[in-house]
Amino acid sequence: MSDMMQAVIASGAGGPDVLDVIQTERPTPGNGQILIRVHAAGVNRPDVMQREGNYPPPPGASDIFGLELAGTVEALGAGASRFAKGDRVMALVPSGAYAEWAVVHETNALPVPDGVSMIEAGAIPETYFTVWSNVFQRAGLTAGETILIHGGTSGIGTTTILLAKALGCRVLVTCGSDDKCAAALKNGADVAINYKTADFVAEAKKATDGNGPEVILDMVGGDYMQRNIEAVAIDGRIAQIAFQKPPKAELNMLQLLTKRLTWTGSTLRARPVEMKAALARALEENVLPLLAKGAAHPVIDSTYPLANVREAHARMDSGQHVGKIVLTMMDDGA
Template sequence: MPGAGAAPTLRCVRAITVPSPGGPDALVLAELPDPVATPGTVVVRVAAAGVNRADVLQRQGHYPPPPGAPEHPGLEVSGTVEAVGEGVGGIAVGQEVCALLDGGGYAEFVAVPAGQVLPVPAGVGLVEAAALPETACTVWSNVFMLAGLRPGELLLVHGGGSGIGTAAIQLARCAGARVAVTAGSAAKLQRCAELGAEVLVNYREQDFVAEVREATGGRGADVVLDVVGAKYLQRNVEVLAPNGRIVVIGLQGGTRGELDLGRLLAKRGALLATSLRARPAEEKAAIVASVAEHVWPLVAAGRVRPVVHEVLPLAEAARAHAVMEESSHTGKLLLVP
């Protein structure tokens, strides 16, 4: 114990850091200062952190955190509220929560804006709840709030076996829409079918434009949720139904592509592109509130469930990133401190 008048000892917490960009081995377990609950924030003792493609890009040096965000990766967590900052209402110490983050989730503790905190839905375990915030907020904000998917329409999801894809299938089916997916293996397509996808395209062997057209009598997809970007840009326009909407949320296939505006115009189509992480706090809070209102009841009712591929120790974050880059997983990868 320090003597009278001595400065208190600063507690440190374990976290995964990226001292310099590189491969999975660039992730290093280190000690960082304990986060503090400032006004408008809460500190969460992390039970699990979700691993996302954006974390891989950040590790590689391609996706820096927004100003003011923690430098270490991690965009979603579940856990128990450890401390509540001034001005925060409706959240109590000891409450089990999950949260959408600006960064810093690969740690034992993390500070979160109160507006980005969600209760753990009924029927979901504390660890598996970490698989929900990023995927639910991404799919709900893009497919429903932005693209306005309607009952009876067809949603084409590229990367159907991903965390985003497995959530999109379930939410679209709950909304009364049909779902087509692309994935790179029979096992992933089988899991997509179990979740409710009707049109299954192995992109290594089949042309998704032809397959979706055949399945829809030539009409095409009403909404395309695309994580690929430039590589699929023109074919996404080709597969689009009249009045269809393409939402680009990832750039795994590059950032620059050629677009036939005449073709898009003829279909009265819309090309939309969004990023969740860099949005202002008030926009994220609005998305989180909408997810709590519309998605969480579906999760509590068992109609939408987190799909977890594997749970790994925080110290094995490098292995989780290697699996992510191999795309050998279906659903989410989680890290537990």
């Protein structure tokens, strides 16, 4: 086992060209941690925000990029006993996934179910943890309800479609083109709204007999915040997970009272290990059985070797992707 590895850091803030593959020391697992030989790592919107200088790693975290990975356990730190050497695992990390080796607290890792490839597994933790926490725990989406997802072909969007449909919900999405609407419908959405040619508030009302969806998942912000309040059903819930538009807007909050609304938001990266561990156990109970049955596998847009990380980020920046972009460190992908 070499003491060195390849990993991705940024030379500054900017576009994909600031990303560099460097040689650095392989990490050593600490107390309760496992060392993972990384096979695949997902590329996510927060990675782009970090590259642009807008989302630094939490204090004490590595400056190596990447929030999710899949691989094999190669060594155990003191006190780690949940996994054995050679086990296939996928894990959520605060940083460090864009590398040949990574360490993670064993409680923040999950076993990779049979039938799930390493490439698929590398695309699961960040989006599935985020969706389960915000859509099903915080917003309380349940079977028989309708959810409106903004950005239906993003990694978060495709994941939410898959999980919501697998758990008996109706799904509306917004997308920026007819082609993306068609892709969302193919992925399982019931209704796809081109927000560039139609008013999503009116279309969401129309698709729900005038009631509006019970839950809205928003990562846009800006003027969408007022429109979400108008679109959501009475006793509805809005889950805010990001801001692609400004986080500030002038809002009329009267309907928050008259509709008895719940508006919730959260971030995942900076949560303590213990909170992520509890979320991991929730996924183990509710999501891994779906994956084991062949349901709700992530939609993979494209894969790139680690050396081509700039191309992977350029693909993300283009906005043309449908589903997850994945970096590969091993050539088997199995």
